[in-house]
Amino acid sequence: MRLDRVADLRGPAERLKVETTVQELTGDWRGYGYRTPASPISSVPPAPTQRLGAALYANTSCQGFLTPSAKNPSYPNLVVFPDRVAVDVGSLKIEPE
Numbered sequence: 506m507r508l509d510r511v512a513d514l515r516g517p518a519e520r521l522k523v524e525t526t527v528q529e530l531t532g533d534w535r536g537y538g539y540r541t542p543a544s545p546i547s548s549v550p551p552a553p554t555q556r557l558g559a560a561l562y563a564n565t566s567c568q569g570f571l572t573p574s575a576k577n578p579s580y581p582n583l584v585v586f587p588d589r590v591a592v593d594v595g596s597l598k599i600e601p602e
Contacts, residue, residue: 506593523560
């Protein structure tokens with residue numbers, strides 16, 4: 506798999522371009538349903554990270570994005586839009602853990 510078009514949101518300048526923050530990227534998105542004054546959980550608007558991913562997908566040709574990790578700040582998360590990536594199945598090698 507080769508990714509040529511990845512948005513890098515690890516730095517403040519890049520996050521400013523898409524109007525997001527580290528707190529928004531690493532926040533408690535599961536808790537939005539409990540803190541949003543909406544009636545049923547199903548009517549809660551998408552978390553900011555879901556809106557960001559949808560906007561990047563709809564408005565760019567990127568194949569994914571790098572974002573700070575909430576669990577381990579030393580390592581980023583790579584989010585991939587699978588339908589924008591060509592995979593050569595013959596070159597895949599899966600190793601047991």
